[in-house]
Amino acid sequence: MPLLTSIVSWFNExxxxxxxxxxxxxxxxxxxxxRYLISQAKDTEWGKKYGYSDIQTYEDFARNVPVSDYDDLxxxxxxxxxxxxxxxxxxxxxxxxxxxGTTNDKSKFxxxxxxxxxxxxxxxxxxxxxxxxxxxPESNIFTGKSLVLGGSHEIxxxxxxxxxxxxxxxxxxxxxxxxxxxxxxxxETSLMKDWDVKIERMADEAIKANVTNIAGVPSWTMVLLKxxxxxxxxxxxKEIWPNLELFIHGGVSFxxxxxxxxxxxxxxxxxxxxxxxxEGFFAIQNNxxxxxxxxxxxxxxxxxxxxxxxxxxxxxxxxxxxxVETDVNYALLISTNGGLWRYLIGDxxxxxxxxxxxxxxxxxxxxxxxxxxxxxxxxxSDKAIEIATKRTNSSIREYTGAPIFPKxxxxxxxxxxxxxxxxxxxxxxxxxxxxxxxxxLNSDYExxxxxxxxxxxxxxxxxxxxxxxxxxxxxxxxGGQNKVPRLSNNRKHIEELLEMMYPENKEQ
Numbered sequence: 068m069p070l071l072t073s074i075v076s077w078f079n080e081x082x083x084x085x086x087x088x089x090x091x092x093x094x095x096x097x098x099x100x101x102r103y104l105i106s107q108a109k110d111t112e113w114g115k116k117y118g119y120s121d122i123q124t125y126e127d128f129a130r131n132v133p134v135s136d137y138d139d140l141x142x143x144x145x146x147x148x149x150x151x152x153x154x155x156x157x158x159x160x161x162x163x164x165x166x167x168g169t170t171n172d173k174s175k176f177x178x179x180x181x182x183x184x185x186x187x188x189x190x191x192x193x194x195x196x197x198x199x200x201x202x203x204p205e206s207n208i209f210t211g212k213s214l215v216l217g218g219s220h221e222i223x224x225x226x227x228x229x230x231x232x233x234x235x236x237x238x239x240x241x242x243x244x245x246x247x248x249x250x251x252x253x254x255e256t257s258l259m260k261d262w263d264v265k266i267e268r269m270a271d272e273a274i275k276a277n278v279t280n281i282a283g284v285p286s287w288t289m290v291l292l293k294x295x296x297x298x299x300x301x302x303x304x305k306e307i308w309p310n311l312e313l314f315i316h317g318g319v320s321f322x323x324x325x326x327x328x329x330x331x332x333x334x335x336x337x338x339x340x341x342x343x344x345x346e347g348f349f350a351i352q353n354n355x356x357x358x359x360x361x362x363x364x365x366x367x368x369x370x371x372x373x374x375x376x377x378x379x380x381x382x383x384x385x386x387x388x389x390x391v392e393t394d395v396n397y398a399l400l401i402s403t404n405g406g407l408w409r410y411l412i413g414d415x416x417x418x419x420x421x422x423x424x425x426x427x428x429x430x431x432x433x434x435x436x437x438x439x440x441x442x443x444x445x446x447x448s449d450k451a452i453e454i455a456t457k458r459t460n461s462s463i464r465e466y467t468g469a470p471i472f473p474k475x476x477x478x479x480x481x482x483x484x485x486x487x488x489x490x491x492x493x494x495x496x497x498x499x500x501x502x503x504x505x506x507x508l509n510s511d512y513e514x515x516x517x518x519x520x521x522x523x524x525x526x527x528x529x530x531x532x533x534x535x536x537x538x539x540x541x542x543x544x545x546g547g548q549n550k551v552p553r554l555s556n557n558r559k560h561i562e563e564l565l566e567m568m569y570p571e572n573k574e575q
């Protein structure tokens with residue numbers, strides 16, 4: 068075992084033992100987190116309003132505290148941003164993760180308290196390394212630099228000089244000084260706002276470094292890596308960084324990008340997925356031979372779940388961790404040491420196992436197509452694309468899908484825009500495989516597609532290179548944690564993209 072890895076592993080021994088206890092006693096750990104959150108917040112404005120001093124049990128909590136979304140919490144968050152203390156969490160909060168996510172175009176300012184930074188986000192980062200070096204004791208990851216593709220931050224001057232930016236930028240800005248020496252890029256470059264200039268600067272700096280690991284969203288990381296190959300004239304990334312061994316990724320499903328990364332980074336290489344959002348750090352892929360993620364239960368996050376079969380019905384069933392079942396799609400509800408309470412984060416997950424509790428991310432509560440009762444989710448489309456690209460020896464850069472609403476007695480269907488990294492030789496065959504895969508993965512879709520009775524055969528457009536990049540740029544959403552919306556139950560996004568593809572069809 069390399070000396071540095073040995074030293075880090077020695078420090079991590081107690082933490083790894085704690086993670087094993089979390090796996091064995093998850094309910095007890097969540098109960099401890101619950102009691103901690105309630106006791107800490109009982110004297111805040113929120114805690115006083117909802118009687119936290121009288122809450123003794125989960126049942127009390129569920130009865131007293133309403134489910135909230137960002138609009139519900141916004142009046143409180145506005146007070147926090149103006150410097151008022153003890154509103155949602157004890158003390159003042161200086162940092163905010165600016166996020167529009169992919170649910171709408173409106174900016175959200177998610178509080179990032181000191182407790183959330185230290186005990187949630189930073190702990191998650193440390194646990195990634197602890198889990199990884201345990202799995203790979205011969206790793207040389209600490210002998211080089213980390214290439215982290217994050218966002219930018221801006222100073223927001225109100226009364227207390229609060230700061231906001233992408234979560235990745237907030238974390239980078241608050242890293243301890245010693246951690247900055249492990250990064251391939253300077254602080255100034257890492258936090259640049261102009262995406263095009265930032266990519267150029269990051270490439271120039273990183274090319275000179277001994278990069279052993281990369282972290283970021285797959286789509287934007289791919290843009291950076293390809294730019295680096297263009298600048299160097301090399302055939303693959305290992306020719307530039309021979310000691311590169313790990314890509315830590317999250318934000319979107321990795322399935323559509325997997326084959327492309329294998330070509331960019333050939334040979335022996337490891338991939339590790341995390342579930343880290345502006346609202347908190349939730350899960351880590353602790354077994355690299357499986358795609359599911361271990362739910363991390365001692366990061367100051369209390370989890371609840373809403374079966375999607377009841378979501379939006381007005382009669383939602385809300386359950387704690389111990390009552391979940393495997394293979395059921397749930398909307399995720401969180402209460403955190405960042406001051407979010409019974410907060411509907413907008414993600415959906417499915418449990419693959421209990422004891423330990425492991426999940427896969429299946430999509431978004433607002434990112435689905437269910438115009439005809441087909442209940443198509445992002446997990447379905449991602450897996451169908453993976454099957455279709457493998458079968459046709461092609462690869463996808465980006466995609467989006469939306470319904471075609473019935474009109475003038477005509478049946479409706481689904482419309483898709485695919486931007487290929489490597490286009491299939493026969494697009495019709497690709498669509499056939501994609502459609503068949505969706506039928507296999509989703510019985511509701513299969514039923515609606517039966518003999519084209521309810522849903523017509525998919526309508527597909529092949530996008531010109533750079534369409535999605537230019538669309539995101541037009542919307543001011545390049546880089547960082549911005550993501551292309553995969554599915555939508557309305558046509559807003561797809562109509563904007565089609566207008567860019569076919570400007571001659573725009574109504575005068």
